[in-house]
Amino acid sequence: MSTDVDKRREESAGLMEYSAENLVPFGPIHPSLKEPEYFKIILEGERIVDVIPRIGYVHRGLEKAAEMRPWVQNMYMFERTCGICSFVHSLCYGQAVEGLTIFQVPKRAEYIRLIICEMERIHSHLLWVGLMGHWAGFDTLFMWVWQDREVVLDLVEAISGNRVHKSMNAFCGVRRDMPEGMEKHIVERMKFMTDRARYYREIIDTEETMLERTQKVGAHVTQDTVEKLCAVGPMARYVGLRQDVRLNNPYAAYGEVPFEIVTRNEGDVQALLRLRLDEIIASANMISYAVENLPDGPIKVKIPPVIPAGEHSSRCEAPRGEIFYYVKSTGGRTPDRVKSRQPTLANLPLALEILKGQTLADVPVVLTAIDPCFGCMDRMSFLDTEKNKQWTWSGEQLRQYGINYYFPDRKDKA
């Protein structure tokens, strides 16, 4: 990398004052669709100076709808905020509402909640690793990782009946019990998952394609910037902050099941890859422990449909970061106010900071690295202020540009 790049990175690192004055609204809450000028990237030659996105493509008005539906219906609606971390959304909402009642969640239900949460984390991280492979030009990795992901989805389906929207949660419990005799099978599959995660870890540390595209990319972010911009989840942990709801504020059975937080210090995209793969291994260990030490007892406590008045909030650690739900009740059958905050929104200001100073070819990799919900890069428009040129590319065109930039001799372009 040239010194010119380093200088640009220094200039743009941590400059929130610059951002606040010269920029326009940006970021998706959720994945977006193929839409012109969804991301507007301002360049000077090869270097990114600004990113101007437009948000609101997946705004469905859930918070308003929640005020008109019974408490229990909302649980299944909030599950569909995101297809990838759906269980943890319903869990967080459930916990926020349970806190207003006098009922306790049975121990067995808490363990089952933990098991499903961690399985969701594994499937989400594998999905992300596969996408990183795809955007970096390494489609083989994408195919292999998604094949292994099916192992976890099979387990989830065996327990809950569905692959994506599990609908396992209920107030003060879970809806389905762990099937009998599955413990050995789960432990064996988790061992398989650990081996595969270690194998992929080796690949990203040694494979030339991944190293070129991820090592030292986006590495100008400091701990102070991350704290000022209030980023959460892996985006805080990859610069060394020990920020994890499972550690700082344990919920469900996280206080009882041994948990090892995973952090890294390098602050580049490769650190994120290593971090998420290590988290898969940590999750597999937690699932094995929970399954072998599952307490007996009921899985659910029935609660009345009217929730007492009050306000309560709850946090959970989704695969992408911290989810927060705030619930206010006036003693009726429907909520007075429900507020949900997804982690991608919290990480957006940080994503902007990382993009500044990068080359155009790094955009797909950096944008995927922050793990937005899938598909945010469907369409982008570019403005080169040096050459006075404006053009629009699809995500696929940008991906090809990145591959050609880094590997000009490649014939296969997979």
Add this chain to the structure above:
Amino acid sequence: MSENILEQIGKIANETNSKVVTLRKGETVIEVEKDNLRNFITHLVQDLKVRNLTTITGLDLGQEIGIMYHFSYERETIHVRTKVAKTSAAPSIVKIIPGAILYEMEVHDMFGTGFEGNPWNDKKLLLPDNWPSDLPPPLLKSSKPAEIRKRLHLEAEPKK
């Protein structure tokens, strides 16, 4: 330590004429006057190092709009609540916590409350581009979804 933080917050609350309400273990609400808000949050962030702002929630309280700032510090969740008349603006805390910028825009979109000092106060975050300017913000209790859908042309066109 968590107990210390609550004591120290109590001290600042006394100095700024704010009321501390303990909801339950781990959750505290501090009711702050609009004019003392920036002062209070500056103390919270700079002196007590409570830097992690989770989000900003708007509430329709009838005559006024409630604005809640949710902070997390170790095992404590600290809610700072202030009230603003429906037609006036709230002070922005973007200079103190840069990460608040999008959350303030969201409250502006959903409740119509402007934030003085937020550089993107006039931009939309979530609402569609074709949102009619005379339509009241969606999360007010008086707004009806069916009406909004009609104005946004989202109802099914009658079959010809």
Add this chain to the structure above:
Amino acid sequence: MLEQLAKWARTRSPWVFHINASSCNGCDIELVASLTPRYDIERFGAVLVPSPRHADVLIVTGTVNAQTKEPLKRVYSQLPEPKHVIAIGACAATGGVFKGCYNVGQGIQDVIPVDMFIPGCPPRPEAIMYGVLKLLGEVE
């Protein structure tokens, strides 16, 4: 004769363009999962293309919202004739669990004509493949 050849080519190898109109991504990840080795829709010749101008079939996930209504119409008009539209999931058919929310329409058939609905929340990859291939059977 040329027309028959073109029809044969289209049926044996449908080129698919995918658009997400405010979906939660559940349907999207099941669609992408159908490309992966276990389900492998590519063995039927289906290919995901990057531009609507190259596509025969438009796959839509999610129900339309105020911001995505115009882009959806625009993308539909960019597909060359003869074109087909598949709506995946409960949201694309009727609005799904979001029916009644203020920023969403009640399914995409109010915006563009739909040839095939694949129900589910989300539908399994096998269901998606079955739907796509059944549609082409109709063409034949």
